[in-house]
Amino acid sequence: xxxxxxxxxxxxxxxAFLSGCIGQKEEVPTIVIGSKPFNEQYILAxxxxxxxxxxxxxxxxxxxLGGTLVNYEALKRGQIHVYVEYTxxxxxxxLKLDPPEKWDPDYVYEKSKEEMLKRDGVLTLVKLGFxxxxxxxxxxxxxxxxxxxxxxxxxxxxxxxxxxxDPEFATRPDGLPRIKEVYGFTFGEVxxxxxxxxxxxxxxxxxxxxxxxxxxxxxxLFGLKILEDDKGALPPYDAVILxxxxxADKYPxxxxxxxxxxxxxxTDTMRELNYQYDVEKKxxxxxxxxxxxxxxxxxx
Numbered sequence: 001x002x003x004x005x006x007x008x009x010x011x012x013x014x015x016a017f018l019s020g021c022i023g024q025k026e027e028v029p030t031i032v033i034g035s036k037p038f039n040e041q042y043i044l045a046x047x048x049x050x051x052x053x054x055x056x057x058x059x060x061x062x063x064x065l066g067g068t069l070v071n072y073e074a075l076k077r078g079q080i081h082v083y084v085e086y087t088x089x090x091x092x093x094x095l096k097l098d099p100p101e102k103w104d105p106d107y108v109y110e111k112s113k114e115e116m117l118k119r120d121g122v123l124t125l126v127k128l129g130f131x132x133x134x135x136x137x138x139x140x141x142x143x144x145x146x147x148x149x150x151x152x153x154x155x156x157x158x159x160x161x162x163x164x165x166d167p168e169f170a171t172r173p174d175g176l177p178r179i180k181e182v183y184g185f186t187f188g189e190v191x192x193x194x195x196x197x198x199x200x201x202x203x204x205x206x207x208x209x210x211x212x213x214x215x216x217x218x219x220x221l222f223g224l225k226i227l228e229d230d231k232g233a234l235p236p237y238d239a240v241i242l243x244x245x246x247x248a249d250k251y252p253x254x255x256x257x258x259x260x261x262x263x264x265x266x267t268d269t270m271r272e273l274n275y276q277y278d279v280e281k282k283x284x285x286x287x288x289x290x291x292x293x294x295x296x297x298x299x300x
Contacts, residue, residue, distance in 0.1 A: 028251050030058040034071040034083035037064035039277045040132065040215055040239075040270055042284035044084045048241070048258065050288055054298050055257045063284075068093050075242060076120050082258070085242050086132055087112050088235035092174070095119070099174060105131070105236035116242070123248050125255065126241040129263040130215060130270040133237050134169060135226045136179070137212040139202065143225040150228040154209075155185045163187040164198040164207035174235055176211070182233035214267050217275035239265075260297055 031052055035045035042063055049059035062080060065071055068089055074080045087105070090112040091097050097115065100107060113124040136151060148154060154161075169175040170192050180186050191207055198210040199218045212219055214226055241258055248255050265273075273291060276282045292298035 026250075028057055028254060030060050031082060031254065032080045033059060033061050034065045034074055034080035035061065035063055036067060036071060036083075039217075039274045039284075041084060043273050043277060043287050044128070044239070046285040047261070047288035047292060048082060048084075050285070050292055051260060051297060052254070052257055054292075057254065057257070072122075072242075075122060075244060078244065078247075081247055082241060082243050084128070084239055086237035086239055088133075088237040090116060090240075092235060099235075102232040103174075103235050104232060105238060108236050109238055109240075113240075117245065121245045123243050123245040124240050125243045125248065126258055126262050128239040128241070128261060129265045130267040131236055131238050132213055132215045132267075132270070133229070134175065134234050135212050135214050135229065136163075136209055137202075137219060137224040137226050138209045140223050140225045142208070143227070148225070148227060150230040151179070151183055151233070152230050154227060155183060158185040158187050160188050161208040162189040162191060162206070163209050163211070164191050164193055164201045165211040166195050166198070167192045169211040178233045182231050215270045215274055217271055217278045220271060220275060221279060239270075264295060 031049075033045045033048050035041040045061045045063060049061050052059040062074075065074065065080070065083075068085070071080065071083045072085070072094055075083060085094075087108045088103075091108050092099075095112060095115045097111065109124075109127070116122040116124060136154070138148060138154075142148070146153070146157060148157075163176075165176060170190060171177075176190070187209070191201070193201065198207070198212075199222050201207045202210050202224070203222050210224075212224065212226065218224075219226060241261065243255070243258070273287055276287045277284055289298060293300045
């Protein structure tokens with residue numbers, strides 16, 4: 001090969017090498033998903049992991065990593081990359097903002113989203129579509145007999161009713177005291193007990209109403225009716241996916257995958273998925289897998 005030919009070949013090799021470097025994207029690291037230690041958190045963490053894996057990413061679930069502050073601090077420090085939080089929890093427990101006169105879900109969502117981004121660089125990426133709220137529940141037959149749909153409807157009956165509630169809801173300012181303040185009624189008697197005992201108590205007629213979570217599988221299992229908080233006395237807990245903005249900006253392809261979960265799960269559906277975990281004793285990952293297959297986001 002003559003000198004000119006050798007130089008031309010060398011030039012082509014350099015151009016090819018540089019083109020490869022320019023086009024090469026930084027590999028996405030294994031995406032670590034945190035979760036709190038209870039049913040729906042396990043299911044949702046595995047749902048996120050499965051969806052990421054289906055789209056070519058590596059994912060690891062830290063099942064039951066810890067409570068709210070453990071997960072949030074881990075997210076801020078980069079020890080995890082994603083986890084599911086609740087807007088009311090972010091507003092009250094993480095950000096410690098002053099409670100509004102009325103709990104408006106849109107306001108709580110927007111305010112917590114704004115403050116987490118401003119203070120900690122944490123992005124509220126996806127609203128999953130359901131709320132895990134505190135609520136008052138009564139037996140369905142009692143609700144039907146007395147035309148009870150919302151908490152306001154309970155006012156004439158509450159003074160003669162016994163409420164079963166966990167100690168936290170009975171005493172926290174945004175719990176039972178707030179219902180009294182906003183709705184102007186009190187229950188005839190309040191019995192404080194562990195959450196597991198409340199459902200048996202209402203089933204056996206020892207109490208007439210209980211404090212419940214809207215996504216609790218036992219609401220359906222025990223034939224209960226959730227009464228709508230029509231005056232916004234209690235904080236809203238919309239489920240959202242949190243991610244560090246720095247990570248989201250660096251790996252936009254991950255963001256695009258996670259956005260497929262936007263509005264995908266309503267409250268009734270989450271309660272059904274929790275039922276599969278709590279009552280049918282199905283594996284959290286399998287519950288998540290079947291749901292994603294049903295929604296066309298995972299191959300069967």
